[in-house]
Amino acid sequence: MSKQTLIPVGPYHPLQEEPELFKLYCDGEIVKDVKWETGYNHRGIEKLAEKKSYDEVFFLVERICGICSTSHPFAFANSVEEIVGVEIPDRAKYIRSIIGELERLHSHLLWVGLAGHFLGYNTVFMWAWKYREPVLDLFEMITGNRNSYAMFKVGGVRRDIENQKIPAIEEVLSLVKKKTDMLVGAVMDDPVIHARTKGVGILTKQDILDFAAVGPTARASGVDIDVRRDDPYAAYPLVNWKVITAEAGDVFAKAQVRLLEMYESISIIDQCLVGLKKEKEGETEVKIKHIPEGYGTGHAEAPRGEVYHFVVSDGSNSPARHKIRAPSYTNIATFKKSCVGQTISDATISLAAVDPCYCCTERLAVALDRTSGRRIMNAKEIIEHSAELTNKLLQHE
Amino acid sequence: MFHFGGASCNNCDIEILDCLTPRYDVERFGMLLVGSIRHADVLLVNGSINKKDKPRLLEIYEQAPKPVLVVAIGACGCTGGIFAEGDTFAGPVDKIIPVDAYIPGCPPKPEAILAGVVKLIGKN
């Protein structure tokens, strides 16, 4: 086998906000193998959850990830409400779906911007993030914070969306719709973006099934799954919308799915607002006194895919076991298929295409010092010493 | 400015990145995000630093050309936030490297981040 050079991407790389180490084993410009090293993001959340009361866990899980900050409380609420066996009022269902879809909008805009940035297309980055701001302003108006909204509680929602706020929401939505039209035009019709993303990072349908990937990553390869339709929850069965899929499985298809999903999200929110106006203001929760013994499964469709929470209750005020599976856990593993055989520059956009959220992926923890002596170089040193350093790195024979 | 994200939830990272975007536009203050610590005057640190990040944070601080100003961002950067009770927690930032400014918030709004950094640079 020919010698391969190791190019680390990360852990503290300017391309990624989160620390992750991807070791690309390259032969010339082509990536032959990829190894993923993690552990930089461990915070011990599953264990911390066992020390907190059910109500406090909501604040903990929404900080698993800032971008999918609603999806984790959504899934957790679904699982605890399953243990209790309760149905929440319709107004709460509409509010939950509105917050969930607003989050999808801001997350997809964020991704479009970052994808543009990785391709070197900074204009897309600036414009996508500029039009993300009105959505964050909406969050601030409704919940008090631009991120980490603390809207969920067992049995309903913490705050109401008063009917007087609805016109402001509708105004922002029509602005976002216009700007999505613009972004779709800019991205879908641009020949440079076509050249950089079509045929790049392909995942076939069989790959998706093998890795059990979810979300837009799966839907872009023709796998028609979406928790909101398959196992409906909150207000999704009460409104009309469709699941977007594509067939090609490349980065372009993933971008297409995400952009078109934004239109569906806007439509869902509009319908939920209509539904909200019909419900009585103030009926936002059903009071729950006690969580009985048992276990519950809750899943929700986050912007990245299915987020799954499994809660075991022993009748006390804290969960006995809280298992969290974020969509990125299965999606990131697909890089083994999508990056191998590509050039290094294509590998970075393929990695970004699954919209990885590393803070969702690692949450577990505990003590003690490292025992292995092996030192991992970081990308910063590569920039400085380039050729000299690449020779010193591990050579894969 | 060089950005080091420790074990965080990403909210602060996104708000820092938001400072580059048209509404907040940090470049008009003469600030730029760089790819290498050796080109930076300011080190932005956020996240609750875990045992794996700690040696790397120290390394980055050592490699920074002095003088360098360190800014701890967010509740996690300042005190460890909600993750301080976790078992892999090895921070907060000021237990590992000296910090010149703290910007609290969960996450702090971009206005707060800009105000904090501008104030720090004005003082120095």
Add this chain to the structure above:
Amino acid sequence: MVLEELKKTFSKEILDSESRNERRVTLYIDPAALVPMSEHLFKELGFRFIIASALHTKRGFEIYYHFSYDPSGLILNLHVTLDQAKPEIESLSNMFEATNWIEREMHELFGINFLNHPNLEQLLSEGNWALGEYPYRKTFKSNGEVQA
């Protein structure tokens, strides 16, 4: 229908079953049946693997393997209980990639051995805790209570 067919095909291996409603079913199975049943679910019936949750109780090491049948919204859990002293079970990672990481994670946290796993190396623990330490294991007092 899918469930009835499953129960008939594997009637010997299913020790017990429990269902909250027709969309949430748990089958308690013999660990030796895990691979044939999972293969049947994945290859013949088109189930999708979601994740596996391990927990350490006084009964031993319990693992729930969560599968989803998306066309009907069914979540099926296969539950196994492994020996307290020597927890081990056959790996599913030779059948598909989906379980590769979670089996490594359960190994690091609980010390469960996944036999014939293609690469049971460290996933998360390096730098965070030492080899041989299993942070999510609990210690039980002689009466079965958890020792804090």
